[in-house]
Amino acid sequence: MYDCAAKGREFFHQGEADLDSAFVIEYAPMFARAAVLTVSLAAAGIVLAVILGLACALIRYFKVPVLRRVAGFYIEVSRNTPLMIQLFFLYYGLTRIGILLEGVTCAIVGLAFLGGGYMAEAFRAGLEAVSRNQIETGLSIGLSRRQLIRYVMLPQAFAVAIPAISANTIFLMKETSVFSIIALPDLVYVAKDLLKEGHSGETNLMLVVSYLMIILPVSIIFSLLERRVRRAGFSG
């Protein structure tokens, strides 16, 4: 009779035996350095994406002539092309017309370009959720348009958009995994290097743990933020 339990123990022990802790300890600092690079690039790209997305959302919401068409076109292009292709274009394509961008610049610009489109849609949904009554009330206490946007519309739009912004942020952080194709020493790049020398179990484990350690806290912070906003009674 086939002994499932024995088979399982065998598998487990084999796994344990395979995990070379010396290897993990040796290369952990390398992963840490790569993680710092990944986080820095992601942070810069996402901050720019939020700014770009907000600008596009405001342009589209207020139907600014000409610019609204530019923003609409941009949003469609950014959301409907893969980041890898966008990076190829920035890194290799632009050199053809004499523009040489460093890998770091490419990564940040590429991530901002991709994220801007997604963030724009998140903010637009938020802005459209601000009721006509709220806007008229803001106007009737004498706020200028700029003050209305800043003190009434954006806080409410932001509250509505937080779940989408959170999802976009996590999505963009995961997208950073393609940066290695433009020769940046990020987590995937380091892992690829190590995989050539074997030790695939340890390398993959360290890669997964690294991404988890980066993204999980972001996830948690956003869900706390969401709860806080809801507690403040935004619903009315």
Added chain:
Amino acid sequence: MPCRTVLNIIDLHKRYGQLEVLHGVSLEVKKGQVLVVVGPSGCGKSTLLRCINGLEPIDSGNIELNGGSITDGKTRWNLVRQKIGMVFQSYDLFPHMTVMENILLGPLKAQGRNRAEVEHEAEELLERVGLLDRRDSWPGQLSGGQKQRVAIVRALCMQPEIMLFDEVTASLDPEMVREVLDVMLELARRGMTMIIVTHEMAFAKAVADRVIFMDAGVIVESAPPDQFFENPASERARKFLNIFQFTGVTKEEQTDEKNGSN
């Protein structure tokens, strides 16, 4: 008696596409006067208020505030609106701000006034409407009547020349209507210039210096409250006021029922 003219509306026309909502409305409001506008729904009374503070652009006519036209196309509405307090049916407190923050937003940001001074004034006003203990509450924690009183304080704290009330008790539960109306009555006693659109006829009678009856976009009647409610001049006003009469109707129906069951 009131003397200086605060608001003067001359031959106001307002159209939504083909539909003419205001059909030549002229109106004068003196300082300290309380005008109550009544009429069937769709008669243009809310639109009239919205035109006065520029939420609706007008098609022709003229509106003057303190003798200067505010509809000549050069109006900086954000400045004009600081002199015109408006309270809406749905209170519309900013849900992301506490009571105090709601009140301070206009005076601090729009008017650029001194925080300590405004906060002191806001506290006095909250005290007057009985809500000082709710100064740090969120709008979601207040009842409808409380929200509406805060909305009134928010408008008052701008130190407006005139207050516009657009059916401010229409979406309140009956037991909360009174607390809001009392605040408005007290304002009237203190000499605030007000235009009140309402369906509360007993309140209208009590608070009004003059009642304006509108129907189909025109002012049909403008009279002191006693005269309007006791002896309306027009047939349309009489019909409108009959809507609010129940006594006769009820008795007759009860009598009929009794007769039927016998």
